[in-house]
Amino acid sequence: MKVLNIVGARPNFMKIAPIHRAFMKYRDISSKIVHTGQHYDTRMSGIFFSQLEMPEPDYFLGIGAGSHAQQTAGIMLEFEKVIYKEKPDLVLVAGDVNSTLACALVAVKEHIPVAHVEAGLRSGDRRMPEEINRIMTDSVSDHLFVTENAALVNLKKENVDESKIHFSGNVMIDSLLYYFPEIRKLNIPESIGVAPNAYVLMTMHRPANVDGTEGLKQILEIVKELALHKNVVFPVHPRTMQHMEIAGLKKEFENIAGLKMLQPQGYLEFLNLTLHAALVLTDSGGIQEETTFLQIPCMTLRETTERPVTVESGTNYLLSRPDRKDVVKLAEAIFAGNAKKGIIPALWDGKAAERIVSVLREKYINSYVCGN
Known part of the structure; x- marks a missing residue:
């Protein structure tokens, strides 16, 4: 099984790092990292690779700054080349940045399954570019991994096939606990x-x-x-x-x-x-x-x-x-000490990446072996 993991902007790194680490535990999975370059300087990108112990990306697309249209189009053009070369079994995207949507669109048009980590989140404000990215990415993805119950409710309202939806927990918390x-x-x-x-x-x-x-x-x-x-x-x-x-x-x-x-x-x-x-x-x-x-x-x-x-x-x-x-x-x-007392949401336990990889292995490796 060959997986391309997409990172592009600062929020992606903390989400992809534990998933890539979980993939690497298995010899029958080839996990590669594609960095689109949406965030490209040391402070916004480079330091995260070093601190999160991520390997050098297998591909750096070098897109850089630009309008939403420029970034999205530029990423699509460059990522298409990677798709043709690698012919992956799965493209994994996370969050809601332009890189997320751009790579999901390229993959689905080439009939490559897409997994969206942190799916189903909705602000209800379509003036936010991130909201459009979330909605569109979810609509084309084959596997939707959610972090909280509200995301399950949102996807149900949108009539998403329940077989696509997996309550995995929050990979952001995986990173936080790992490096605590x-x-x-x-x-x-x-x-x-x-x-x-x-x-x-x-x-x-x-x-x-x-x-x-x-x-x-x-x-x-x-x-x-x-x-x-x-x-x-x-x-x-x-x-x-x-x-x-x-x-x-x-x-x-x-x-x-x-x-x-x-x-x-x-x-x-x-x-x-x-x-x-x-x-x-x-x-x-x-x-x-x-x-x-x-x-x-x-x-x-x-x-x-x-x-x-x-x-x-x-x-x-x-x-x-x-x-x-x-x-x-x-x-x-x-x-003055009058802050509300919160509780930690369900499955924010540091094991979300393991659950995600388990679902994908069952789908793309175990089921294939059993069927053949």
């Missing part, structure tokens, strides 16, 4: 001059929050208010920094007393910062899951979330169009 001893050894807060459990960790990169001047001004005011209570640690995504500069707000952010703006952090470093934060403020998807698992309060500045279990059962608060006073009021309650 290394994460705990670090002391990133001390290295940047903040005390553990005495700072707010923040990430912002969604277009609604950072692409326009108004959104950035609102983030600026929120940071100013929070920094009056605790230090704010802000690893800045490259596109967020770019839009700060375009809007002429970079200096205003830099001049906030108590705000520490950092370069994007590696996987281990960021999770160490998460582990010791009093609160996480984000618009990321995966961080909502990691904070729920680590039992760290999280406030998500978005209209919707495709990961409702983190709000319903976890430690996440969804703040739609919040006034800065709402954010600060909730933050003060959390700082």
Whole structure:
């Protein structure tokens, strides 16, 4: 059985690493990695390969930056060449980035089965490119591996054949647990001059929050208010920094007393910062899951979330169009010890990759051997 595992952007690496590791336990599986280059610099890509102990990709497509259409089309053109050369038995994609959809489309048009890891998630907001990627990838995939019950409900509503759907758990948590001893050894807060459990960790990169001047001004005011209570640690995504500069707000952010703006952090470093934060403020998807698992309060500045279990059962608060006073009021309650107590969702146990590989082996190896 030959599998091509697709990575392209930062969120993919943590999902593919444990699956590739699980595949490699079997001599009858050839597991290869295709890196599309959607995220291509060291901070956003290279450090993840080294920290997650992933081998050099078998193929690097080198797509780089561009519009959604440019990226998707470029990946499709280059990945098609890999498909023709490798003739895989399966293409495995994860998440909801442009690389996910592009490679799924190429594979299905060449009649190659597609497995989608983290399937069925829906925000209900089709203005988000990621939502379109999720819906379309699920619609063409042969195997849908889901992380939470809401995804099962979504796929049922969309009349997906139940035989395609597998409740596997969350591979993001596989990576977190596998590297947790290394994460705990670090002391990133001390290295940047903040005390553990005495700072707010923040990430912002969604277009609604950072692409326009108004959104950035609102983030600026929120940071100013929070920094009056605790230090704010802000690893800045490259596109967020770019839009700060375009809007002429970079200096205003830099001049906030108590705000520490950092370069994007590696996987281990960021999770160490998460582990010791009093609160996480984000618009990321995966961080909502990691904070729920680590039992760290999280406030998500978005209209919707495709990961409702983190709000319903976890430690996440969804703040739609919040006034800065709402954010600060909730933050003060959390700082005072009144954060909600979350529980860890079902099958977030570090064994999701093993369950995924077991399903695929049964389908493509065991059933073939038995049938012949």
